[in-house]
Amino acid sequence: MIINETLRLYPPANSTPRKVERQVQLGKLVLPASLELDVRFHHNPDLWGDDVHLFKPERFAEGIAKATKYNPVAFLPFGLGPRSCVGMSFAMTEIKIALSMILQRYTFSLSPTYVHSPMLRLTIMPQHGIQLLFRPLHADA
Numbered sequence: 001m002i003i004n005e006t007l008r009l010y011p012p013a014n015s016t017p018r019k020v021e022r023q024v025q026l027g028k029l030v031l032p033a034s035l036e037l038d039v040r041f042h043h044n045p046d047l048w049g050d051d052v053h054l055f056k057p058e059r060f061a062e063g064i065a066k067a068t069k070y071n072p073v074a075f076l077p078f079g080l081g082p083r084s085c086v087g088m089s090f091a092m093t094e095i096k097i098a099l100s101m102i103l104q105r106y107t108f109s110l111s112p113t114y115v116h117s118p119m120l121r122l123t124i125m126p127q128h129g130i131q132l133l134f135r136p137l138h139a140d141a
């Protein structure tokens with residue numbers, strides 16, 4: 001739940017560039033051929049609710065399908081289609097291993113010096129870093 005909500009609000013790839021191959025109508029919008037688009041993810045209150053900008057891992061309590069109201073294009077941290085991320089399974093496995101190794105050994109909380117300022121520099125990253133206070137769970141950690 002926490003990983004999914006982090007990927008929803010702070011997807012490392014904030015948008016996906018696409019080029020329109022042939023003219024297409026999307027609702028009221030007519031997109032002409034050759035138009036270059038930057039498709040941005042996960043900030044539509046119609047899909048996520050009025051609390052779209054809040055970090056709420058519990059959205060995913062019953063899985064991605066339920067959280068997205070069964071809309072298969074609502075949650076796209078790894079993109080979609082034939083050019084979607086080839087590293088998705090690797091990345092998800094790596095995140096889970098790293099988190100479980102940390103959580104087995106430490107508790108941690110945000111340092112009072114932390115300033116929340118996500119910024120886009122190729123990927124989304126914390127502008128001033130993330131200062132955490134770690135406490136070992138075991139005497140030998």
Ligand code: HEM
Pocket residue numbers: 011012013016017076077078079080081082083084085086087088090091
């Ligand atoms: C949390 C980690 C990651 C996220 C959120 C992420 C996200 C993405 C996104 C959004 C795309 C573009 C998909 C599209 O255009 O539809 C992409 C493409 C790609 N990613 Fe990742 N990625 C992650 C980790 C990785 C890792 C670990 C690898 C390699 C080991 C990787 C390799 C690639 C490659 C090669 C592409 C280009 C695929 C293509 O154009 O056919 N990614 N990724």
